[in-house]
Amino acid sequence: xxPGAQSQQEASTVSSMQSAENIASELNAAxxxxxxxxxLELLENGADVNSKVECGxxxxxxxxxxxxxxxxxxxxxxGACPHTRKDNGGTAFIEAAMVGNLEILELLFGCGFNINDxxxxxxxxxxxxAWYGKEEALRFLHSKGADVNLRxxxxxxxxxxxxxxxxxxxxxxxxxxxxxxxxxIQEMGADxxxxxxxxxxxxxxxxxxxxxxxxxxxxxxxxxxxxDHGVDVNCKDETGKTALILAVKRKNTSLVKALLDRDDxxxxxxxxxxxxxxxVAVEKNTYDIAEMLCKKGARTDIGELIAAAxxxxxxxxxxxxxxxxxxxxxxxxxxxxxxxxxxxDQLQSLHNMYRPMxxxxxxxxxxxxxxxxxxxxxxxxxLYDGMEVAVWIRRSxxxxxxxxxxxxxxxxxxxxxxxxxxxxxxxxxLCFPLWEKNLxxxxxxxxxxKDYKGxxxxxxxxxxxxxxxxxxxxxxxxxxxxxxxxxxxxLVDFDNSRKLTEGKMELIYKDLENLSKLMLYVLTGxxxxxxxxxxxxxxxxxxxxxxxxxxxxxxxxHDERGLEGLSEHPYFWSKQKKFxxxxxxxxxxxxxxxxxxxxxxxxxxxxxxxxxxWTEQINQQILGIMCKPGDGKKPGDGKKxxxxxxxxxxxxxxxxxxxxxxxxxHPNKRITEITGDYAEYFLKLFPKLTIYVYNCxxxxxxxxxxxxIQDSSP
Numbered sequence: 001x002x003p004g005a006q007s008q009q010e011a012s013t014v015s016s017m018q019s020a021e022n023i024a025s026e027l028n029a030a031x032x033x034x035x036x037x038x039x040l041e042l043l044e045n046g047a048d049v050n051s052k053v054e055c056g057x058x059x060x061x062x063x064x065x066x067x068x069x070x071x072x073x074x075x076x077x078x079g080a081c082p083h084t085r086k087d088n089g090g091t092a093f094i095e096a097a098m099v100g101n102l103e104i105l106e107l108l109f110g111c112g113f114n115i116n117d118x119x120x121x122x123x124x125x126x127x128x129x130a131w132y133g134k135e136e137a138l139r140f141l142h143s144k145g146a147d148v149n150l151r152x153x154x155x156x157x158x159x160x161x162x163x164x165x166x167x168x169x170x171x172x173x174x175x176x177x178x179x180x181x182x183x184x185i186q187e188m189g190a191d192x193x194x195x196x197x198x199x200x201x202x203x204x205x206x207x208x209x210x211x212x213x214x215x216x217x218x219x220x221x222x223x224x225x226x227x228d229h230g231v232d233v234n235c236k237d238e239t240g241k242t243a244l245i246l247a248v249k250r251k252n253t254s255l256v257k258a259l260l261d262r263d264d265x266x267x268x269x270x271x272x273x274x275x276x277x278x279x280v281a282v283e284k285n286t287y288d289i290a291e292m293l294c295k296k297g298a299r300t301d302i303g304e305l306i307a308a309a310x311x312x313x314x315x316x317x318x319x320x321x322x323x324x325x326x327x328x329x330x331x332x333x334x335x336x337x338x339x340x341x342x343x344x345d346q347l348q349s350l351h352n353m354y355r356p357m358x359x360x361x362x363x364x365x366x367x368x369x370x371x372x373x374x375x376x377x378x379x380x381x382x383l384y385d386g387m388e389v390a391v392w393i394r395r396s397x398x399x400x401x402x403x404x405x406x407x408x409x410x411x412x413x414x415x416x417x418x419x420x421x422x423x424x425x426x427x428x429x430l431c432f433p434l435w436e437k438n439l440x441x442x443x444x445x446x447x448x449x450k451d452y453k454g455x456x457x458x459x460x461x462x463x464x465x466x467x468x469x470x471x472x473x474x475x476x477x478x479x480x481x482x483x484x485x486x487x488x489x490x491l492v493d494f495d496n497s498r499k500l501t502e503g504k505m506e507l508i509y510k511d512l513e514n515l516s517k518l519m520l521y522v523l524t525g526x527x528x529x530x531x532x533x534x535x536x537x538x539x540x541x542x543x544x545x546x547x548x549x550x551x552x553x554x555x556x557x558h559d560e561r562g563l564e565g566l567s568e569h570p571y572f573w574s575k576q577k578k579f580x581x582x583x584x585x586x587x588x589x590x591x592x593x594x595x596x597x598x599x600x601x602x603x604x605x606x607x608x609x610x611x612x613x614w615t616e617q618i619n620q621q622i623l624g625i626m627c628k629p630g631d632g633k634k635p636g637d638g639k640k641x642x643x644x645x646x647x648x649x650x651x652x653x654x655x656x657x658x659x660x661x662x663x664x665x666h667p668n669k670r671i672t673e674i675t676g677d678y679a680e681y682f683l684k685l686f687p688k689l690t691i692y693v694y695n696c697x698x699x700x701x702x703x704x705x706x707x708x709i710q711d712s713s714p
Contacts, residue, residue: 024051024059031062031071039071049080056087064095069103082111089120097125097141100134105141115146122152122164130168130184133177138168138184148188154197165196166205173206176214178221181206185229192231198367199378201235202226207246207255208237216252223247223255233265236366241271248277248293251286260296264425266356268299272368274354279303282321285312291320300326302354339485340388342436343371346381347388359422360385361429365393374494382431384420389431392494399428402496406430408469414462416482416490436485440478443526452522453544453572455489459522460567462491463515467563471498472507476514477530478521509558516555523548543683546691547571570694578690579660579679581707585693586661588706589654599703603696604652610688614656615649617685622671623649626659656686657693 027047030038043049052058060080063071072092076082085091093108094117105125109115118124126146129137142148154164169190172180181202184190192202206222223243227233233243244265247255256277259265270276275283278298281290282305294300305326309318338347346369355362363369363382371390372379376398382391394402399421406418420431439455442448459481466473473480475497482490501507521530524537535549542548551571559566570578589599603609615623627648649655660682663671675681683690697703 021053023047025053027051027059028053028057028062031059031068032066034066034068036068036071039074043074043078049075049078050084052084056085058084058086058092060084060092061086061090061095064092064101064104064108065099067099067101067104069101069107072104072107076107076111082108082113085119089118090123091117091119093117094119094123094125094128097129097134097137098132100129100132100137102136102140105137109144115141115144116150118153122154124150124168126150127152127166127168127171130177130180131171131175133172133175133180135177135180135183138180139187142188148184148190149194151194151196158197163197165198167194167196167202169194169202170196170200170205173202173222173226174208174210175212176206176210176218176222178218178225181222181225185225192226192229193235195235198238199235199370200237201232203231203233203243204235204237204246207243207250207252216250219250220252220254223252224258227258227262233259233262234269236271238367239272240364240366240368242266242269242277244269244277245271245275245280248280248286248289249284251284251289253286253289253292256289256292260292266425267293267296268302268356270354270356272349272353272364272366274303276303276354279305279308282308282314282317283312285309285314285317287314287317287320290317294320294324300324338388340434340436341485343381343388343434347383350381350383358424358429360420361389361391361422361431363391363393363429365391372494376494376496379494381434382429384431387419388434389419390434392430392432394428394430396423396426396428399423399430402430403428405498409465412462412465412469414458414490415465416492433484435482435490437483438479439481439483439489439522440526442483443478443522450525451487454487455522456519457567457572458489459491459515459518460563462489463511464563464567466491466498467501467508467511470501472501472504472511473498473514474507474510476511476518478518478526508562512555512558512563515563516552519548519552519555543575543680543687544571546688547573550691550695570690573690575679575683578683579664582657582682582690582693583661583664585697585706586654586657589657600652600654602700602703603654603657603693608692609653610692611653611656611686613651614653614686615651618659619674622663622674623659625668625671626662653689653693656689 023042024047027039027042030042049059058080060072060075060082063075082092091113093105093111093113096104096108116124116126118127123131124146126138126141126148127150129141148169149167151165151167158164167190169181169184169192172184185192195201203223203226206219206226236242237246241249244256244259244267247259260267268276270279276298278290278293278300281293300321305321306318309315309321336348336351338344338351340347350362350364350369353364355364361382361384363380365378365380369380370378371381374392377392377394380391380393382389392402403418403421409415409417416432418430419433422429422431437445443450462481463473463476473491473493475493475495480492480494482492484490499507517530517533520533520535520537521528523539524533527533528537535552538545538548547570551566551569554561554566554569573581589596592599611617649659660678664678672678694707697706
């Protein structure tokens with residue numbers, strides 16, 4: 001093709017594309033403007049019924065937005081795909097819920113939509129109907145099985161920022177749709193105490209400002225209705241402000257009064273900025289609310305109350321505060337530095353802010369101070385008498401039960417121990433020494449030094465200790481092993497998964513199986529999820545590979561040694577102990593009288609004997625030197641024993657042990673130059689030898705004590 005012709009063809013293609021885009025844009029505009037004749041004309045002229053314009057809108061989306069059922073039917077009949085998504089993942093069905101057109105909703109639902117399908121931001125059709133106050137659409141969707149209490153899904157990145165998790169009820173409260181709120185709770189059973197990922201419930205959302213004008217009367221009606229239906233009044237917003245503080249901030253007198261009439265309100269609670277409800281009332285210069293708070297016993301000895309009133313030139317407010325003994329209490333910031341590196345900023349914030357004390361405990365139970373969520377209650381940072389702690393908040397009954405178990409752990413080295421506890425208003429505050437991270441986080445942190453064998457020693461000890469108390473854990477997940485600043489590991493059970501064994505070996509066996517998986521997870525550096533890792537992922541080149549493989553398999557098959565015996569497995573031996581075992585075996589067999597040949601047979605017999613040709617694998621210079629007596633004979637001529645008879649190293653395993661023993665007890669400079677460290681040389685050259693000898697001897701009643709030596713290495 002000529003260059004000019006090619007350019008003309010490219011220009012024609014671009015022109016066609018632009019024309020198609022213009023037609024698609026015109027079709028969408030005609031649908032949104034209700035220009036039916038123009039729509040029909042464009043379709044007759046070949047307009048693409050599934051074309052997309054800006055943000056991924058299709059003609060079907062536009063017809064739904066216009067609320068034009070006939071156009072929706074026409075487009076579907078012409079082949080429009082009902083399941084096509086906009087760029088944000090929204091479908092025509094979700095769009096119909098925003099519009100609230102029941103006929104279109106029913107029509108599209110018949111196209112096979114999942115009632116709880118969501119867009120990329122986690123919004124379902126039910127949530128959109130609540131957001132836009134489309135009450136009849138809500139009822140229709142509910143009748144088709146919409147999940148009333150479904151929480152908005154969020155990406156992993158957003159979850160880390162505590163984003164997402166809102167429900168349809170929260171949306172209706174935030175937008176001020178009182179009738180929708182009533183319908184959701186009274187007719188559909190919406191739970192007002194479900195919280196989003198920032199720990200905010202429906203009441204908090206009702207008290208927050210939104211992107212539409214909602215009247216203060218709407219806020220009052222919704223708030224009072226939620227109070228009548230059991231909403232938690234001590235929930236906090238993303239900055240730690242309670243419902244009371246937010247109501248004061250809004251100057252909503254009726255809600256403030258209703259909240260103060262509650263017995264479970266914490267009148268002196270403060271937000272992240274350290275401001276209590278009274279401080280906010282004084283700053284906002286709302287005298288009637290400040291008076292209510294003072295009469296209810298709000299503290300007047302904290303904060304700069306008088307100074308704030310004077311700044312507002314509010315002399316009447318200042319007189320009220322002095323009547324209730326307001327005085328200035330200076331706060332002198334100090335140079336306190338937390339020990340924790342990971343939680344440094346949150347701990348400093350907690351240290352510097354005002355918080356009502358719970359006995360000797362200072363804690364701020366809101367999202368930014370939360371360090372872990374569990375099925376049995378959240379865990380927050382705390383300061384107990386100035387000591388950095390992790391605080392697990394439980395209801396008093398469950399907390400007392402948990403404390404009874406934790407008291408049993410006091411003598412255990414590797415079970416997380418309770419350091420202190422406090423009780424207040426039906427809650428138990430269980431305080432633990434603060435940890436830096438869990439095992440999963442430690443393995444995934446490229447900056448951390450990894451001592452896999454040391455980690456597993458502590459894990460095995462922790463599980464042994466729990467079993468000794470008569471419990472099986474049943475959930476040995478990496479997240480349940482916590483690591484402190486010093487690298488020590490502790491086992492926890494915040495989800496209350498443990499069970500009393502009471503002779504039920506199947507519970508112990510399950511723990512051993514889980515421990516086998518966990519060991520694989522640790523040795524592979526957590527590269528794969530716990531339930532996906534296998535022995536194929538192990539590093540076969542590792543010096544401990546054979547011992548690790550044997551231990552993993554022993555755990556999985558419920559070895560008769562149990563966890564106590566397996567904790568002494570050769571995997572946990574140091575390099576020097578392995579070598580010492582191998583070199584002393586020969587001496588112990590040699591010293592036998594009647595049973596010597598039997599002991600030889602135990603080690604040399606069988607099809608699974610490793611290294612049947614070990615004399616060919618070893619460096620031949622070494623073998624030659626060890627066979628040469630030093631009297632001029634050629635290498636391999638044989639060496640005289642004490643009785644004058646010659647011997648040669650045979651291919652038997654016992655002769656390999658004899659060679660190891662001879663080399664170590666009779667060092668040879670020439671051999672050392674070849675091998676370097678004897679122990680490392682032989683363990684690398686014959687990696688299966690240790691576990692083979694160990695298993696042969698430990699299973700034999702007369703020789704099991706041969707492998708029982710102390711490890712003198714550090």
